[in-house]
Each structure stands twice: as structure tokens, then as C-alpha cells.
Amino acid sequence: MTHSSIADADLDAAAAVLKRARRILFITGAGISADSGLPTYRGIGGLYHERLTAEGLTIEAALSGEMMATRPDIAWRYIGEIEANCRGARPNAAHLRIADLEQEKPGVWVLTQNVDGLHQMAGSQKLIQIHGTVHHLRCTECPHQRSVIDFEGLALPPACPVCGGLLRPDVVLFGEMLPQKALDRLAHVIEAGIDAVVSIGTTSVFPYISGPVWWARDNGIPSIEINPGETEVSSIVDYRLRMGAADAMTQLWARMHSTP
Numbered sequence: 001m002t003h004s005s006i007a008d009a010d011l012d013a014a015a016a017v018l019k020r021a022r023r024i025l026f027i028t029g030a031g032i033s034a035d036s037g038l039p040t041y042r043g044i045g046g047l048y049h050e051r052l053t054a055e056g057l058t059i060e061a062a063l064s065g066e067m068m069a070t071r072p073d074i075a076w077r078y079i080g081e082i083e084a085n086c087r088g089a090r091p092n093a094a095h096l097r098i099a100d101l102e103q104e105k106p107g108v109w110v111l112t113q114n115v116d117g118l119h120q121m122a123g124s125q126k127l128i129q130i131h132g133t134v135h136h137l138r139c140t141e142c143p144h145q146r147s148v149i150d151f152e153g154l155a156l157p158p159a160c161p162v163c164g165g166l167l168r169p170d171v172v173l174f175g176e177m178l179p180q181k182a183l184d185r186l187a188h189v190i191e192a193g194i195d196a197v198v199s200i201g202t203t204s205v206f207p208y209i210s211g212p213v214w215w216a217r218d219n220g221i222p223s224i225e226i227n228p229g230e231t232e233v234s235s236i237v238d239y240r241l242r243m244g245a246a247d248a249m250t251q252l253w254a255r256m257h258s259t260p
Contacts, residue, residue, distance in 0.1 A: 007241070011248075014239040015255035017222045021195035023107030025212055026098050028245075031201020031227060033116055035092040035246035038085065053078065065176040072166050076157040079169055082115075083134045083151045091122035094200065094245035097253045099123035109189050113202060113209060115171050128189070130182050130208065132171035141165025178208065190215060197223045201245050204232040213237060 018024065030038070053062045055074060061067060068075040091099075099122040102108040109126045110119050117135045119127055138145040139160040144167075148154070158167040172178055190212060197216040204210040213233040216223040225237040226248040234240060241248045 007243075010239050010241055011251050011255060014224045014241060015252045017196050017224065017239070018101075018198070018252060019256045021222075022105055023192070023194050024101065024105065024109070024196045024198060025189060025194050026108070026110045027197065027199045027202060027204075027209055027212060028098075028110060028112045028114060028119070029200070029202025029204075029209070030114060032094050032112075032245040033089070033092075033114055033118055034201065035094065035244055036089045036116075036118060038089055038116060060174045064174040068168055068173055072157040072168070075168075075173065079134065079171070080151055080156050083169075086116045086134065087150045087152070089116060089118060091118045092246045094249040095119055095122035095124070097249040100253070102126055107189075107192070107194075111186055111209070111212070113206070115169075128182050128185050130172070130178060130186070132169070132179070134169045134171060136170040137167045138170050139163065139165050139167055145170070183208070186212075194221055197221060198226065199223070199231075199233055199237065200226040200248075202227070202231065203229075 052058060055062070057074070059078065062074055062078045064075070095118050098108070098110060098119070102124055109128065110124050111128045111130060112119055113131050115129070115131050115134050117133050120133075134151075135149065136145065136147050137158070139162065142160060142163040142165060144160050144162040159165070160167050186208070194212075194216070197212050199213055202209055204213065210232050213223050213225075213236060215221075217236050222239070223233075223237040224239045224241065225231065225234060226241045226243060226245055227234070228242050228244060243251075
């Protein structure tokens with residue numbers, strides 16, 4: 001059997017699973033946004049892979065909750081760089097087909113690590129943004145919050161227009177707790193029942209990202225991985241598509257909607 005015929009067989013099998021499924025959990029990481037031109041580095045933009053910032057810091061230190069509290073100018077500098085790299089990006093076929101499936105099926109949810117807002121832009125509404133989004137700002141001193149399209153024209157770090165305190169993006173920085181509301185929603189979605197789990201473009205290094213795939217395996221629920229590289233869950237999924245996200249979702253969609 002040739003490599004391409006194996007890939008076709010896997011695509012056919014995965015498409016059949018998704019066609020039958022009513023409730024699907026998509027788990028997405030930076031790889032799904034690569035086809036939109038965004039760099040991949042554990043979901044925060046591949047600008048800093050294996051290099052230090054101008055201040056001699058690792059990106060984890062520069063983008064930590066502690067840095068936001070003590071030197072917000074440094075934390076905001078790199079959040080601003082990441083947002084600038086996201087600016088103008090548009091959802092690709094993978095984001096769009098997932099949003100289309102949400103319209104067709106009653107229980108399509110997306111758990112994403114990405115802060116780029118592309119799933120929302122594509123039209124996904126059943127969305128768990130476990131790391132938040134750069135497009136929502138909140139004051140660290142008072143209840144004020146606001147949504148922004150981008151950071152253009154924003155003084156960084158920005159001051160709250162209500163109390164003069166520090167505004168920060170509603171994202172989970174390194175060393176910070178995950179939002180409880182998002183974790184509760186994920187638990188609720190899993191408890192309500194899932195027919196298939198699809199992991200796309202994530203290395204699955206975080207337990208809350210790999211966890212649903214392990215849960216699927218333990219409960220006999222079919223799982224699919226779309227990723228050109230090797231990940232923490234590659235060895236446990238039922239169907240592994242070594243492809244880019246946009247190509248894979250385009251081909252799966254075509255197979256799901258072809259007339260027999």
C-alpha cells in the first residue's frame with residue numbers, strides 16, 4: 001500500500017467518524033493558525049523560539065503574570081509584538097469548516113489554546129478559549145473591561161480610562177491559573193457526552209489539552225489527530241492525519257459531504 005493510499009484510507013475513515021458524530025470536541029493549538037500566516041510557538045507566536053528577548057529574558061519570563069505585575073511595560077511589549085503578528089490574519093479553511101460543522105451539528109465545541117481570535121472570526125460560538133484572547137482587555141484595579149479589534153493607536157501599557165489603573169489583555173500568562181469558568185465548561189461538555197475528539201495543530205503538552213484525548217481512549221470514543229509532526233497523543237489516537245490543518249479539514253469536509 002502506498003503512502004498516499006494509506007493517507008486516503010485514514011481520511012476516509014476519519015470522515016466517516018465525523019459524519020456519524022453529532023457531538024464533536026475540536027482541540028486546537030497554534031498549528032491551526034499556521035495556514036493563516038501566524039508563527040507557531042506553543043500558541044504564543046513563533047517569534048521567540050530558542051532565543052532571549054532584548055532584556056535577556058526567556059519569553060516565559062517576559063510573558064509571566066509576575067512580569068505583568070512588576071514590569072508591565074516589558075510584558076506589554078511582547079504581548080504587543082504577538083498581537084502585531086496576528087493583525088490582519090484571517091481564518092483559514094480549517095477554522096471555517098469547524099464553524100460550518102457547528103451550524104450542521106448540535107454539539108460541536110472548540111477548545112482552543114490560541115489567543116488570536118480566529119475561531120471567533122470564523123463564526124464559532126461554542127468556544128472555550130482556555131488561554132483567553134488578546135482582543136479583550138480588563139482593568140487590574142476596577143471592573144472596567146473592553147473589547148478591541150487590535151492594539152493600533154493604543155499606548156502600551158494602556159491606562160484604564162475609568163480609574164487610571166493598568167489595563168491588561170484577558171490572556172493567561174505564564175505562571176497564572178487557568179480560568180475556572182472555561183475549565184468548568186470543558187468538564188460540562190465532556191460530561192454531556194462526546195461522539196468524537198479531534199486534536200488539531202497542538203503538541204498536547206498541557207494535561208488539560210491531552211486529557212480529553214486520553215478520556216476518549218479510555219471510554220471507547222474515536223479520536224483523530226491532525227498534525228504533520230509527532231505529539232504527546234500521536235500514539236493513542238485512532239486516526240492520525242499527518243497533514244496541515246487547512247488541507248486536512250478541506251479534504252474531510254469534502255468526503256463528509258460527497259454523495260454516495
